[in-house]
Amino acid sequence: MNWFSRVRNAMPFIARQDNSPDNLWHKCKACGEMVFAKEFEDNLSVCPKCGHHERIGSAARFAMLFDDQLWEELPSPVVKEDPLKFRDSKKYADRLKAARAANVGNDALTNALGRIKSHKAVVGVQDFAFMGGSMGMAVGAAFIAGTERAIAEKCPYVIFTAAGGARMQEGILSLMQMPRSTVAITRLHAAGLPYIVVLTDPTTGGVTASYAMLGDVQMAEPNALIGFAGQRVIEQTIREKLPEGFQRSEYLLEHGMLDMVVERKDLRDRLGSVIDYLMAAKAAA
Numbered sequence: 001m002n003w004f005s006r007v008r009n010a011m012p013f014i015a016r017q018d019n020s021p022d023n024l025w026h027k028c029k030a031c032g033e034m035v036f037a038k039e040f041e042d043n044l045s046v047c048p049k050c051g052h053h054e055r056i057g058s059a060a061r062f063a064m065l066f067d068d069q070l071w072e073e074l075p076s077p078v079v080k081e082d083p084l085k086f087r088d089s090k091k092y093a094d095r096l097k098a099a100r101a102a103n104v105g106n107d108a109l110t111n112a113l114g115r116i117k118s119h120k121a122v123v124g125v126q127d128f129a130f131m132g133g134s135m136g137m138a139v140g141a142a143f144i145a146g147t148e149r150a151i152a153e154k155c156p157y158v159i160f161t162a163a164g165g166a167r168m169q170e171g172i173l174s175l176m177q178m179p180r181s182t183v184a185i186t187r188l189h190a191a192g193l194p195y196i197v198v199l200t201d202p203t204t205g206g207v208t209a210s211y212a213m214l215g216d217v218q219m220a221e222p223n224a225l226i227g228f229a230g231q232r233v234i235e236q237t238i239r240e241k242l243p244e245g246f247q248r249s250e251y252l253l254e255h256g257m258l259d260m261v262v263e264r265k266d267l268r269d270r271l272g273s274v275i276d277y278l279m280a281a282k283a284a285a
């Protein structure tokens, strides 16, 4: 923050304006270029200079996905909070409070019901801004609620993954969300409904090891980091240098782990076609 902003912020009687110099520009994390914030936003938070796909939250995702920008946000299931009364450098309860105060939602996974290219769909979006998108009981419960709503609505469940892994503050209870979410997907399949995964940057750890890799169709945004363990951990374990672009969408596509890499601007159309195809196949069956 520059001197001017600091002084201005210290004087509450000065009217705040959204077009203050700090908010006018966006600096790309990949190429470092400065872009007008408005231009960046209009470009779906993708850098117009280098194509870097910035991480986005659930509201922005829903707005660019659903027909007429209309959707119904589904309620977050209530779960027991902080069951282990965990603390490291901070109390887990305080970390939760801080994440909620930052206004990114009640927990890391938010579901919404709407239409994509006129096809009904329940869409879940994991928000990396909420404690690294980590999977705890709330995320597991929201995932299950999303699949259950999809079954009730007889429509697909689409999940946008983003996570640093399981929420370690919940210990074994976070890891239990791996089999729980897997069972929920089995139920969706038993109802003959598609489960579609869109991997976004970054998707790692227990999320990759469970519901992020079980899609009927596996999509990813360009250059997203996707993996289980981190690159350095793997290099130290196998004592070998890993290839260029390892754990990125394009590398995973080349090695058969993904069906397609789709740019953000094309996601809505592509999801529409995939749902159209899969639901037509279900109707024919």
Ligand SMILES: [Zn+2]
Pocket (backbone or CB within 6 Å): 028, 029, 030, 031, 032, 033, 047, 048, 049, 050, 051, 052
């Ligand atoms: Zn850039």
